[in-house]
Amino acid sequence: MESCAVMRGSKNGLGKKIRDHRAPQLLDIDGDSCHHLHNSSKKLCCPxxxxxxxxxxxxxxxxxxxxxxxxxxxxxxxxxxxxxxxxxxxxxxxxxxxxxxxxxxxxxxxxxxxxxxxxxxxxxxxxxxxxxxxxxxxxxxxxxxxxxxxxxxxxxxxxxxxxxxxxxxxxxxxxxxxxxxxxxxxxxxxxxxxxxxMLKHYVLLFQSKDPKVHKLHDESYQVVKYNLKAMQVSAIQHYSRKTKESPVNVQLCRNVKRSSQRYRALLRDKEELNKRPYHSEKPTAGKKMAKDAIVAAAVSARRKFQKKRVESLKKLVQESYKN
Structure with missing residues (x-):
């Protein structure tokens, strides 16, 4: 559906009237993806x-x-x-x-x-x-x-x-x-x-007369993946600068950097758990369930920055190994 006010207006748009009078189960699948791609490519070249x-x-x-x-x-x-x-x-x-x-x-x-x-x-x-x-x-x-x-x-x-x-x-x-x-x-x-x-290929593909809905998922995935690569490069360039003056949202970049640090720390903890001698043996069902519960608790604690809880869980793991 086109993104103009006549089609997607919140009060008198065609989509709003269809939901109110004819099909309340109608899903909102956002506007025209081709038009959004034009706008996003324009935003990409704004710098x-x-x-x-x-x-x-x-x-x-x-x-x-x-x-x-x-x-x-x-x-x-x-x-x-x-x-x-x-x-x-x-x-x-x-x-x-x-x-x-x-x-x-x-x-x-x-x-x-x-x-x-x-x-x-x-x-x-x-x-x-x-x-x-x-x-x-x-x-x-x-x-x-x-x-x-x-x-x-x-x-x-x-x-x-x-x-x-x-x-x-x-x-x-x-x-x-x-x-x-x-x-x-x-x-x-x-x-x-x-x-x-690549962006032009997506637009031309879905502006053709033939139905292409069977290709929508795969093509959209490729375009999003392509754009995420560009975002990753821009974030790396921003981190390498000595000053914080940048048109990029600084707070957003900090959050992305912190989340990546948390993810790397979580991977390190998983690697340490995998190196324990407990994994060399064939675990029983009960031990496996206990180990999975402990790992899940450690992951949630890491996300909430509760260091004390993580240390206590590690002690609990060590005691369970001794027993």
């Missing part, structure tokens, strides 16, 4: 502070309203032998669409670097000349192609004088992310292209 998303929006706006910009990028793509496609805009409420747009940007990355090199200052052009030369050499562009690219740079530089202030600021933002801080941009783009495909 990047929309670095990639703002770049995608600027590229889309830059080439949507200007035919000259689009034609210039198309010509550079043809020289490089890259299939041209106009930069698209992702859909915010279907956030996993950012994966498709990011893959297109990665595919056209060399052409974008070559295109926005035209809007740099003369000083910056000297600084980033080696990067442009490396791209031309990698793409095996010969003399005619290089001459045509230089002509395009001059044409775009002359047109930049007629840009609006908003257009000029947009070029500055794009040049910063494509040329000045390209390593950070490429790192985040590759992160998106590596992490989001």
């Amino acid at each position: 990047f502070e929309r670095w990639v998303e703002s770049l995608l929006s600027d590229l889309h706006t830059d080439h949507k309203w200007s035919a000259d910009m689009k034609d210039g990028l198309r010509e550079i793509c043809s020289i490089f032998g890259i299939h041209f496609s106009r930069p698209e805009c992702y859909i915010p409420h279907r956030w996993l669409s950012v994966l498709d747009v990011s893959l297109e940007v990665l595919r056209m990355w060399d052409a974008l670097v070559m295109f926005y090199y035209a809007f740099l200052s003369n000083e910056d052009k000297c600084t980033y000349k080696d990067i442009v030369s490396a791209i031309l050499q990698k793409r095996k562009v010969q003399g005619t192609g290089r001459a045509r690219i230089k002509e395009l740079w001059k044409e775009l530089g002359n047109r930049s004088k007629n840009f609006t202030n908003e257009g000029k600021m947009r070029k500055v933002r794009i040049c910063k992310k494509v040329l000045f801080e390209d390593k950070k941009t490429l790192l985040e783009l590759h992160f998106y292209s590596a992490v989001l495909p």
Whole structure:
């Protein structure tokens, strides 16, 4: 069921009315899992502070309203032998669409670097000349192609004088992310292209016309397992920091760390019990029941941090062994 208020409203939602008037036994199985996955993936990428998303929006706006910009990028793509496609805009409420747009940007990355090199200052052009030369050499562009690219740079530089202030600021933002801080941009783009495909696979699977309810449990298990791995890595990174300043919930991380310490202590106690000579013999039913009761009591005492009770139970175990 969709997660909108019309379907899941607490007062006038469709689910509420069905339970009140038709089927009171109707179970609440939460909302649309695909929509939840879009929201959770968006939350996963929040620490990047929309670095990639703002770049995608600027590229889309830059080439949507200007035919000259689009034609210039198309010509550079043809020289490089890259299939041209106009930069698209992702859909915010279907956030996993950012994966498709990011893959297109990665595919056209060399052409974008070559295109926005035209809007740099003369000083910056000297600084980033080696990067442009490396791209031309990698793409095996010969003399005619290089001459045509230089002509395009001059044409775009002359047109930049007629840009609006908003257009000029947009070029500055794009040049910063494509040329000045390209390593950070490429790192985040590759992160998106590596992490989001599994989540996108889940959404596409359950948005198909064919019934897939028989795969819901297994696919949901894999997605949850995949997300828990990411949470474990983020928690380890948080513990390794020297300061406590972090967007992560500090109290939650402390509770997770304490629970893991308790679990390791419980495992140590179980190992010590298993090393006792009592386990080498074949236990009778009565002794086995007594041993299981003692172990269960020790586990509950460990969870409640009752150290005195644990010590008394250990003494009781030792006396039972002697007897």
